[in-house]
Amino acid sequence: MRMFIDTNILVYAHIEDEPVKSAKAKMLIREQLANDEIVVSVQVLNEFYANLAKPRFNTPHAIIVDYLSGIVRSFTVSPLNLSTVSAALRLKERYGYSWWDSLILAAALESDCEKCYSEDMQDGQLIENRLTVVNPLA
Numbered sequence: 001m002r003m004f005i006d007t008n009i010l011v012y013a014h015i016e017d018e019p020v021k022s023a024k025a026k027m028l029i030r031e032q033l034a035n036d037e038i039v040v041s042v043q044v045l046n047e048f049y050a051n052l053a054k055p056r057f058n059t060p061h062a063i064i065v066d067y068l069s070g071i072v073r074s075f076t077v078s079p080l081n082l083s084t085v086s087a088a089l090r091l092k093e094r095y096g097y098s099w100w101d102s103l104i105l106a107a108a109l110e111s112d113c114e115k116c117y118s119e120d121m122q123d124g125q126l127i128e129n130r131l132t133v134v135n136p137l138a
Contacts, residue, residue: 001036004108005029005075006118007047009136010040014067015057021119021137028117028136033074040071041078041107043100078111091128097121105131 012018012025032038045068052059052067078084080103087106092099101120105127108116115134116127123135 001115002039002076002111002113003032003036004039004041004078004104004111004113004116004131005032005044006104006116006120007044007051008119009117010044010048010071011051012119012137014052015059017057024137032117038075039078039108039111039113040075041084041104041111042080043103043107045071045077047100076111078107080107084110095125095127105133 009025009028012021013029016022029038048071049064049068051057052064053061084103084106087109088099088102091097091105091109092102095102095105097105101118104118105116105121109128109131113131115132117134117136119135119137121133121135123133123138125133127133
């Protein structure tokens with residue numbers, strides 16, 4: 001199966017400021033890598049960098065580059081293109097998610113993922129009758 005991982009899960013897996021969420025995120029990624037294909041989008045990579053570089057975490061550039069290299073080696077990276085944007089526009093209108101979350105959902109659907117792991121969206125919601133949102137940190 002293909003599983004999409006949202007930015008917040010990756011951030012928790014790499015930052016230790018919330019130990020319980022960090023442990024859950026790390027365990028999820030380990031389990032999914034062992035059994036399934038993990039997908040992220042270019043957007044997730046960009047958001048991951050931006051979050052870790054914020055003053056809250058102040059992660060050095062070289063460390064973030066190492067993290068990103070590991071993610072790119074281990075996961076499938078979905079591109080963002082015009083069809084992703086078009087799909088996100090429809091999803092935003094239909095489900096009422098933010099623009100950025102709609103882009104995440106569109107990328108997950110385009111990548112034929114069955115689940116989208118995210119802390120930010122409605123846990124258990126079925127999107128387009130084929131993608132289930134799961135909050136693994138709940």
